[in-house]
Amino acid sequence: MLVFLFFWNIVPLLWVLGLSFYNYSVLRGGTPRFLGLFNYEMVFQDPYMWERFRTTFSFVLIAVSLEVIIGFALGFLFNQRIKGKSIMLPIIFAPMMIAPVAAGVFFRFIYDPNWGALNYFINLLFGTRIEFLENPSLAMWAVAMVDVWMWSPFMTLMCLAGLQAVPKHLIEATQIDRVPWTMRFRNVVLPHIKPVLVLAILLRTIDAFKTFDTIFVMTGGGPGTATEVLPMTLYRTAFLYFQTGTASSYAVIVLFMAVAFTSVYLLASKREG
Amino acid sequence: MKKRVNPVIQIIATLVTVFWALPVLWLVATSFKARTDIFVIPPKFIFKPTLANFRYTINRGLFWGPLWNSIFISVTSVLLAIVLTLFAAYAISRFRLKGSDMIMFMVLSLRMMPPAVVVIPMFLLYRLLGLTNTYTGMILLYTMFSIPFSLWMLKGFLDEIPQQFDDAALADGASYWQVLKDIIIPQLGPAFATVVIFNVIFVWNEFLFSYLLTGVKTRTMPVQIALGLYTDKGVDWEYISALSTIYITPVIAAVFFLQKQLLRGLTFGTIRR
Numbered sequence: 001m002l003v004f005l006f007f008w009n010i011v012p013l014l015w016v017l018g019l020s021f022y023n024y025s026v027l028r029g030g031t032p033r034f035l036g037l038f039n040y041e042m043v044f045q046d047p048y049m050w051e052r053f054r055t056t057f058s059f060v061l062i063a064v065s066l067e068v069i070i071g072f073a074l075g076f077l078f079n080q081r082i083k084g085k086s087i088m089l090p091i092i093f094a095p096m097m098i099a100p101v102a103a104g105v106f107f108r109f110i111y112d113p114n115w116g117a118l119n120y121f122i123n124l125l126f127g128t129r130i131e132f133l134e135n136p137s138l139a140m141w142a143v144a145m146v147d148v149w150m151w152s153p154f155m156t157l158m159c160l161a162g163l164q165a166v167p168k169h170l171i172e173a174t175q176i177d178r179v180p181w182t183m184r185f186r187n188v189v190l191p192h193i194k195p196v197l198v199l200a201i202l203l204r205t206i207d208a209f210k211t212f213d214t215i216f217v218m219t220g221g222g223p224g225t226a227t228e229v230l231p232m233t234l235y236r237t238a239f240l241y242f243q244t245g246t247a248s249s250y251a252v253i254v255l256f257m258a259v260a261f262t263s264v265y266l267l268a269s270k271r272e273g
Numbered sequence: 274m275k276k277r278v279n280p281v282i283q284i285i286a287t288l289v290t291v292f293w294a295l296p297v298l299w300l301v302a303t304s305f306k307a308r309t310d311i312f313v314i315p316p317k318f319i320f321k322p323t324l325a326n327f328r329y330t331i332n333r334g335l336f337w338g339p340l341w342n343s344i345f346i347s348v349t350s351v352l353l354a355i356v357l358t359l360f361a362a363y364a365i366s367r368f369r370l371k372g373s374d375m376i377m378f379m380v381l382s383l384r385m386m387p388p389a390v391v392v393i394p395m396f397l398l399y400r401l402l403g404l405t406n407t408y409t410g411m412i413l414l415y416t417m418f419s420i421p422f423s424l425w426m427l428k429g430f431l432d433e434i435p436q437q438f439d440d441a442a443l444a445d446g447a448s449y450w451q452v453l454k455d456i457i458i459p460q461l462g463p464a465f466a467t468v469v470i471f472n473v474i475f476v477w478n479e480f481l482f483s484y485l486l487t488g489v490k491t492r493t494m495p496v497q498i499a500l501g502l503y504t505d506k507g508v509d510w511e512y513i514s515a516l517s518t519i520y521i522t523p524v525i526a527a528v529f530f531l532q533k534q535l536l537r538g539l540t541f542g543t544i545r546r
Contacts, residue, residue, distance in 0.1 A: 074289065080282045088290040094297070094528045096539060099478035101495040102517045105502070106296040109303070109510065117299055117316050149296065154539065161540060210387040213480040217499055231389035238393050239485065248393055255390045262385040266378075 048225065056229040059140060060208045063147040067204060070148065071155020072197075078156065079163045093157065095150045104217030107146045108133065133219050136226035143227050146214045151204060158200040162193030202265040209261065230254050297521070304514040311510055326515040333512055335489070339497040340519070346408065346493060347476035350415035351469055354423050357416070359461075362427035363453055367439065377425070384421040388481055399486055406488030414482055419472040422538070430464035431457065463534075470531050471538030474524055494520045 074092065078085060095103065110118045111132040119129050132142035166189055174184045212231040215221065221228035221236060228236070234254065238247035303311055305322040330336060365373045395414070396405075404410030434457065442452050480495040487496060498516055502508055528535060 077282065077286055077289065080286075081278050082283055082286045083278055084287075088286060090529050090532055091290050091294050093532075093536070094525055095293070097474055097478075097524050097528050097535060098297070098521050099480070099495050099524070101478070101480045101498055102521050103296070105498060105513055105517055106300045108508075109300060109514070110296060115312050115316065120316050149293070153293075157536065157539060206385050210389065212389060213495075216480070217502070231387060234389045235392070235481075238396075244393060244397075251390045251393060254387055258385060258387050258390065259382075262382050265385065266381070 051225065052228055052230055052233050055140070055225070055227065056209070059144055059147075059211065059227070059229050060205060062141065062144040063151070063208045063211075064201065064204050066144070066148045067152045067155050068197075068201060071152040072159050074152065074156040075159025075163065079160060093153045096153055098150070100146075100150070100211075100213035101217050103146055103150055104214040107142070107149075107214075108218050111142055134223055136223050139219055139223060139226045143215050143218055146218070147208060147211060150214075151207070154204065155200055158196050159193065162196035163189070165196075166192040198268050199265070202261070202268055206258065206261045206265060209258065297525070300514055301518050303510065304518040308511055311514075326511045327519075330512050330515040330519070333501075335492070335497055335501075336516075338490075339492050339494045342408075342411075342487075342491055343477055343494040346411050346415060346491070347473045350412045350476055351419050351423075351472040353412065354416045354419035354472065355427075355465065355468060358420055358423040358427055359453075359458075362424055362431050363457065365424075366428050366431035367436065377428070380421045380424050392481060392485060395482065396485055405486050406491050408491055410486060411483070411491055411493075414486065415476045415479065418479070419468075419476065422472060422475075423468045426468050426538070427461070427464055430461055434460055466531070467534040467537050470527060470534045474527060474535075477524065 078089065078092075082088070110116050113119055113129050113131045113134070118132075123129055130138065132138050170188050171184070174188055210231060211229060212235065215227050215229060215232055216235070219227045221232040230250065231254070234247050234250045237243050237250060302320075304326050305324070306317070306320050307323045307325060310317045310320045364370060365376065370376075399405045399410055402410075404413070438456050439452050442456055443449075447455070478495065479493075480499065483493045484496045484499065487493060492500075494516075498513060498520065501516065502513055504512075
């Protein structure tokens with residue numbers, strides 16, 4: 001099994017590292033020409049490069065922060081006594097398991113400017129239509145919303161798990177002493193859910209950073225490059241422009257960022273666990 | 274002390290649940306609408322259901338193929354991954370192997386790695402080995418993807434089975450294989466269930482690699498959805514809504530009937546059980 005893992009993981013990683021130093025194109029074939037760090041120079045001097053980093057980070061930031069807020073709000077909501085919770089929770093959790101491709105398709109359908117359901121209501125209320133996916137300043141939000149729909153429930157799940165770890169007698173004691181809820185939250189609840197919260201946020205950040213499928217189906221990175229997050233850039237460079245070498249140096253940069261995030265995650269999980 | 278249900282909270286929770294289910298409900302509803310009911314303003318909420326879209330979808334071509342490929346590839350690769358990881362997990366859990374922490378760490382970091390990083394070398398490797406558009410290639414690929422989760426999950430469960438069982442059996446002259454077959458495997462039922470369900474859904478949903486590495490023969494459902502989206506008349510919503518409905522139905526069913534296994538898989542790595 002280790003041999004298997006080695007061949008299917010380590011070899012591709014080394015390969016991509018190697019390719020990033022070469023001038024190579026899948027289309028042209030032929031012998032790759034060694035370029036040294038030229039590809040990296042190209043990538044870092046490309047003014048659009050920074051724009052793509054910004055796009056990626058704003059996507060991750062928008063998605064993850066909304067997920068934290070909405071997810072935790074739902075977590076506290078569903079921690080209350082509610083009838084039919086055993087039916088409601090699976091409905092809320094379902095989007096996590098749905099294929100991102102399918103989710104992207106649903107939202108395209110809802111966003112459609114001509115006869116999408118959302119635009120019908122907007123038209124009813126404000127008398128205009130909004131082209132969510134065609135408008136560069138809105139497309140990012142529209143795409144991030146899909147991630148929010150899919151993954152806020154994850155935060156809810158983690159929040160519920162964290163809240164269960166809060167000892168009941170502490171909550172009851174604060175209720176008897178009539179401690180205001182803000183204080184109860186800060187001093188009793190928060191310390192108990194914080195470890196789970198930290199891990200959940202880090203995990204979501206790592207995953208949001210990888211988002212590809214939904215964006216691919218909804219906008220393909222467009223309009224223009226408005227929603228071109230790094231995995232999308234990589235895909236476009238490698239498989240639409242056939243600049244395999246350049247795409248490989250993108251891959252290496254993305255890899256380093258992922259390794260950085262993962263190390264933070266592992267450190268945190270060691271400390272909290 | 275039994276508290277009453279707060280009606281305000283009950284109503285909010287119900288509304289949130291309905292709101293969360295809307296994207297899926299809307300798509301499923303669309304798939305049962307006649308063409309004239311899909312493209313109308315205002316959107317129809319009450320309509321006469323019809324199976325016309327499903328008939329059309331099945332007859333448009335490339336329906337049974339992708340469906341069968343998705344089922345076949347996901348089930349086979351996950352079973353293969355389980356067989357491979359069972360032995361590894363047993364070895365790591367029971368014997369003090371040198372570097373087993375290192376292996377577990379490496380395997381976990383693979384889960385964190387953005388797939389886009391390895392997509393270029395994988396593509397080249399598959400072309401070189403002639404594995405593109407083959408079942409072998411796809412199954413090996415997804416087996417690799419399923420290994421990290423399976424290994425962590427199975428090792429976690431194995432650690433909880435007391436070693437005294439093994440020792441007693443070994444003292445009575447059983448071989449390691451007999452221990453594994455008669456003592457360990459019968460106790461791993463819940464672990465297998467979690468690993469199988471979670472990984473099958475993961476493979477079922479995977480898009481990027483399938484998109485790049487399959488051809489018409491081995492194409493899976495998500496790829497068919499993404500590629501079938503556009504026709505020369507624009508987006509073929511009758512087709513896409515019916516195809517997506519068929520595609521997500523097993524997943525939604527799994528969420529409802531196998532909730533416990535799925536939640537255990539989702540919170541894997543963050544909450545200890």
